[in-house]
Amino acid sequence: MLFKLAWKSLMARRVSVLLTVLMMTVSIFVLLSVETIRYQAKDSFTKTVSEVDLIVGARTGQVNLLLYSVFHIGVPTNNISWQSYQEIASRPAVAWTIPISLGDSHQGYRVVGTSTDFFEFFRFGNKQSLQFQHGNTFGTAFDAVVGSEVARQLGYQVGDAVILSHGIASTSFSQHDDKPFNITGILAPTGTPVDQSVYVSLQGIEAIHANWQGGVKIPGAAKPDLENLQPEAITAFMLGLNSRIQTFNLQRQINEYPQEPLQAILPGATLMSLWSMLSSVEQILLLIASLVLLGALIGMANMLLVSMRERRHELSVLRALGYRPGFLFALLQIEALLISFVAAVAAFISLQLSMYGLKDWLLQEYGVLLTRLSILNEFMFMLPIVLLASFVVALIPAIAAYRQGLHQQLNL
């Protein structure tokens, strides 16, 4: 009876109720979006690299090493020698390595010197491997593979020539224009910094710097012998182990490496500690979304409170029939909960639909890869909170109805 009465009463005031539902829907949509973005951002951030057991570089801060080796942010402080790299890579515990050599750029995008092992062993997200959208990996020293964002922004296709710039500024005066690279492959979008990088071989990096000294071109020098080019140093490398158990052992050995000062970090743990530094932004987003919801709840409470005036007769009739003031309290609460519930479900459905609808567009336009499409978990987490908040705020009209029931006379 209570539920039926609440429902019919809402339907009888459907215009103002609909507007209130709409207001609540918008605010819950915002809250649910923020919650989803929080999850997605954290998820895709902490899964920028996966399956990499250690990242090795010159001794610097843990976060710093992670920033320049994975996110290509900041400047590497020092290199590690080719000998050290070779020595560690050849240890029996090590399954594979990916060398990283930084320092050049192309139109503001970082150029990464690496080996073809990168395309074979690098994993991101849920152990996903890199896929080629077009073309293939590099074969010769002057081949390049570009990330999806680079290709999209600069309109590159397989076969195009790119000229690298010395240094990492977006406008560089030193161009490696004597040795253009040929694009052999374009990677599929990943939603990670890989999309915004240009990959060339270590030989290529060596070759374009072969005739340089102190950052300047030496004109008229002899052509380098491409086959026998061997780098003297690289910036960092990632490695995977045959067995995870050896991780800490090897990390300690690298950190105490006698020939030169090296440092090995666990990418997962360092990503988490970096994320916790960024989390104040998500806290603020969540706070704003919660305030928006609070505003909508107060609007709903106000709508119910105002409706009490036009429902004076109705409440009086119920009292005359023997319904207790507690019934009126429950009636108002159920109306509030119905509004909140319908709004929450509407917000859930519309966000879920827009995620499916905008998935491709987000990836194309913003390089945002939705790692998980279902927001059911977020919804199930949010729903009780929204309903509880609705109950608390609806105490205002519900208590008013209770008091009105207690004191109002039946004379109309």
Added chain:
Amino acid sequence: MNNQLAIQIDNCQFRYQSDSDKALLQIAHWQVEKAETVFVYGPSGSGKSTLLNLLAGILLPQQGTIMLDGVILNQLSHRKRDAYRAQHIGMVFQRFNLIPYLSVGDNIKLASHFSQHDKQQLQQRSLELMDALQLEGRLLERPASQLSVGQQQRVAIVRALINQPALLIVDEPTSALDSDARDSFIDLLLSQVKAAQTTLVFVSHDRGLSQHFSSQLDIQSFVIAGEPYAV
């Protein structure tokens, strides 16, 4: 106890808290026999509705006792008083008796919700009452807001009588009706009350109606302190 009075009020005093120096109603003694039909009259603002609210257990006297069928109403808890009203008292107001967005049937169910009888008996009883009050059964499905005022008032009687209350309290039910409708309304009301042996307290400012009832009460006799007033 079959011989109990339907209403017995003793040494009762009621005042609104705001003007506490002066009692609004002072009833030394008032009693109503079972199945009696009482016509209560007086000008508006004279305390008629206050009396009805006291009888319904909505207002409580500061002093004295209000006894209905042997039950001292003003000594029951809130919960029991509300339950007593649901089971034993039927009420019909001047207007706005029905909840407009509910159907006629649902409006009646609002009252029969408290009944001990099963659904089928109640359905049967509401159809009988509808018929007796010259309402077509098909109206049950209609929203109350689509009925004429006269129909609404008759539905209100059906609802007030559905739980077979001992006491029916009716407050100016005919003020929104024209004179023809008024007379037929009162005839229908009284025939139902008589059939069910229900005690009726009928309040109006229109003394022209008094001839229909078995006794009369001038509310103003309660306003003056002192003299006991027996009917």
